[in-house]
Amino acid sequence: MHKANFSVLSVSTIATPHRGSPAADVVVGTHITEVPGFSAFLNMFQVGRGDCQAWASLSTSNTKTFNACTPDVPGVRYLSYGCQFVPGIIDTVAWGYGCQFVPGIIDTVAWGASFHLLNLKEGENDGVVSVASAKWGEYLGTISGVNHTEVIGHKFTQTRPSDVLNFIGGVQPFDHKAFFLKHAKYLASNVEVY
Template identity: 35%
Template sequence: MVSRLKPTGFKVLSLTTISSPHQGSPFADYVIKFIGQKRLPKLYHILEKWGLETGAFEQLTTEYMRENFNPQTPDIEDVKYFSYGALTYPGIFSPFHASHRIISRVEGDNDGLVSVKSASHGVYKGTLLGPSHLDIINWTNRLKWIMKGLFGQHNKFNAVAFYLALSDMLAEEGL
């Protein structure tokens, strides 16, 4: 990512990624294989009518990342790279239930879309326990947590606190 920035009138000191699919996602592989290349344009057309972006989906496959993106996007020598992964166990009604199961079979621990293995890049700072891929970007389903709260369960991941702590970590690194 940093190697492709234009213009370069500034100096990038570090890049920290959180549950980014550096090695692609087995779920993208599964969907592409299940749907097939011939039917993929029809799916894209439907998703675009719903207002959903589709352009990057094929670029999330493990093959694309391995064969294209990663070789064409090398790390910059004097930039510090940090990464975090995430591990969740989605319930049966979670939108990540099926994708989590598919990724688990191939790569193990994951957040519902990205495995911990794929999220690791540069200095791996750790695995966030509990949040789904959407929780990480603070797109938490508040109704879900209200309902779980009725049964004594509470969201243990605070995205705002995590990102503030991440800023502190970068400051401690001198960045």
């Protein structure tokens, strides 16, 4: 790395698969990424932007190798959050529209399939990353009721107006901007400059 005119004081991660994801192991292990059109299918739903190589880098074996080769930097404070939710019918079909429903029959598709796989292998998760894998450094907590795309404000989470949500029984989408602002204030108050 080139000499910088700044010092990194902290690194914050949110729903980051520090120890990989069994969902990525399945995608890589089944060679589904080699199926013609699969990348385009993922891109259609904006899953990994169709970058099937990203799935390989997020496997549990590759993240183990990455972590061994990339140790934490002394003097840098590492902070992390995880997310957990239980997919419902609308969550599953709509891929993260910001609605929480009682789990239904359709929850074995999309979010449901990866959620259940992760739940069996690692427990609480956001549909892509388990809480256990998200923990790194100082763990600041688990954001409940939020899936992997909602926590970053994926555009799908903003498409349903509140009157529709109220009518169909959903909850308001997660306010990712308020969360990031709250975390920035936390950093300003809790990370020392030296």
